[in-house]
Amino acid sequence: MLAVEDLAVSYGKVTAVKGISLRVGEGELVGLIGANGAGKSTTLLTLSGVLRPDRGNIVFDGKKLGRRTPESLVRDGLVLVPEGRHVFGRLTVEENLRLAAAAVRSSAGKAEDLERVFELFPILRERLRGYAGRLSGGEQQQLALARALLLRPKLLLLDEPSLGLAPLLVDRVFDTVDTLRADGATILLVEQNASQTLAIADRCYVMQAGAIQAEGTASELQSSDVVSSAYLGTVV
């Protein structure tokens, strides 16, 4: 579904991503873990067309991506839920959802899409008329995910969906991601929370200082000490 080769991205003179390569196969849940400032968000923002890479190849759904805008990539099924949720607080929950649904061309199945989203996140149906800015952090994360699902993603990029949530809600987020995967979604999950990501992901990449340090399944990575060293001593 996604193949990235030698991707490098910089902010001015600072190179944040230094030539990384990674792959996500159809139906796979792949984790991208690493500490603060490793370059994970930069990678996702580049994949979704917000940032321009210095060099590198991105092949998505069989097509090589050149200079594409975020809105056109979204319409082709490359959907990012950015770090920090970014729901439109001055729009109602319904308006947030409506905007996402509007980007899908064919009107067939839109009602079913909405039903499925409400099944996953029943709270949104109750809060439909309220402003999204009034939702709690966990509810906003659900809304951000719901919006992304309405876009009918072929590949879902999730940037730290558990960030800033209470432990119980963190578990719920990981459960939701697991459910989506079980339903056949293809997901690239960026997280600082290594242990929970390793627990649900098919494979993980470990990123540190703009480079991929290791790759493998949970058991492969846990048997080596690369994960803990990538976190500079944080407990995994």
Added chain:
Amino acid sequence: MGFEVAVNALSLGSLYALIALGIALVFGIMELINFAYGDLVMVGGYVILLTHGEGWLFVVGATVVAVIVCAVLMERIAFRPVRGADPATLLVTSFAVSYLLENLARIIFGARPKTVDAFSMLANPVDVGPISTTTLDLVTLAVTAAFLCGLALFLTRSTAGIAMRGAAEDFRTARLIGVRANRVIAMAFAISGLAAAIVAMLLLAQSGTISPTIGLVPALVGFVATVIGGLGRLYGAVIGGYVLGLVTILLQSYLPLSVLPYRDALVFGFVIVLLLLRPQGLFPSRALQERV
């Protein structure tokens, strides 16, 4: 007397609110204070000059279409290449566009003011109950009310309008859920152009003259009203326009004759005091606060 002052204040406030909306709509989406907005008003004025022999409906139609086209072209040619640049660059670009258009008008039409009696039928005095006013004041109120209602409906009911509100709040995220950047920005400029066309017609109906510098005052007033309301909030801009209109008319009506020439200085003095008390404007936008 009190009634007349109220109607005058409402009428001038409506004009200012329209002007301010034209500036605030574009600012909300791309953080551009479009100083060349006043020149859209100027373009509208010259379209009226060129067409005023025809029926008034034709004049209205031609002005609206021409100014909207001009606004959209302005975005396409001048502002798209610098989109995303820092606000200072955008502001300088808008000064350059303004300078260019003003001088173009000077070359084509000459620098001297020209008289146009396109909407002279609006100058008739009318009595509404105890209030004596003009048709123009009533038309100004009605047109502004219609524009505000139409805009509110558009922004809350249509998908394009919701997309504009979303893009004004968080442009990047709007694009990440599929909102087309070019389309919302063009839309904002088009609506801003519609406002400028209406302002041009109301201004010319009032003054009956057009000159290359006619846009200067609207640009300044729009900017000030938007700042009073708190940059980035549409209803703030509207209220800012009405506050500015009210203050202007109050000073106009109750200042002693000897001080009257300093009316505008006093108006801006009031604005400065207001901004000293509330630097973020009356209705600060959250996005701006975060950036500060």
